[in-house]
Amino acid sequence: MIRCLLVDDEPWALELLTSYISRLPSLQLVAATTKPLEALSLAVPAKTDLIFLDIQMPELNGLQFMQAIDQxxxxxxxxxxxxxxxxxxxxxxxxxxxxxxxxDRFCKAIQKATSQLTAQEPPPVASHIFVKTDNKLVKVDFAEILYLEGARDYVFIHTVTDKLVTLDSLRNFEDILPSSRFVRIHKSFVAAIDKIDAVEKSRVIIGENILPIGESHKQAFLAAINKSRGS
Known part of the structure; x- marks a missing residue:
């Protein structure tokens, strides 16, 4: 099954491609959106195999989008x-x-994509994400992140040198960030495993920051810590 994402600022184009995808059982539609910035959060190997991408779009054009997802x-x-x-x-x-x-032309493109996806090596592991903040996209390296803090409709990304705020959900970041490096410790916090200095009772210490461990997340958190110790 090839998971497809459609990105085009023209609704009629999305409707046409959606109908084409529905006619081929080997394809699965992940999402169809007119918002390229929204599509970036879905353009990761865990969620999307193939993107149908328009070039001329507001906010972010197709060439900029391809630079952001880095193949x-x-x-x-x-x-x-x-x-x-x-x-x-x-x-x-x-x-x-x-x-x-x-x-017919759509089907020929799918044949090419199928051949490439079948033959390709495992994709490189991502080392960063792009976050929309202050009306621009900012590259954030995973290695720089200390922890993320959710506050209603916003997420604060605490890094080694900065604190960024973006209109998003902590759940969305939890899905995007590699589970080998980040773990949900509380309904409001996701922590970088390698930045944890100590675990004390029901709290995590990262530098000068003390974060609570939620009871519902405690078991999964301890399992992630134990796995990290063994790696």
Whole structure:
């Protein structure tokens, strides 16, 4: 099953590709969105194999989007313009579909993607994420993160040198961040395992920060700590 993500600022284009995907049992639609920044949170190997990506979009164009995901997913460009073809293939895109896209041409692109996904080596492990804050995307290295703090509709990312705030959910970050490096310790906190200096009763100490351990998360947290000790 190939998990597909559709990113296009034109709703009619999303509807067409959604209908094409529904006709092929080998494809599964993860999401269809007109918001490229929203799509970034889904463009990771655990959730998406193949992205159908428009080029000309507000907030973030297709070329910038591909730079952000850094080849962690296969990409098929969907555009009404031919002038982006060279730039697209410089990003190793699987195919370049010109709008309006016929079902036959769509199927040929899927055949290419299937061959590449079947033959490819395991994707490189991500070392960073891009976070939207202050109307820009900021690269945050996993190695710099101390812990994340959820507060209603916002997440505060506490790093070695900074504190960033983004409009998002802690659950979403928990899904994105590698479980080998981060663990949920409380309904409001996710901690970087390698930044934990001590565990004392029902709290975690990270530098000068003391974070609570929620009772419902305690068992999974201790299991993650024990696994880290054995690695």
């Amino acid at each position: 962690r997913c296969k990409v098929i460009i969907t555009s009404a313009y031919t002038e982006y073809a060279v730039a697209g293939f410089e990003h190793n895109v699987t195919d370049y579909l010109l709008k309006p896209i016929s079902f």
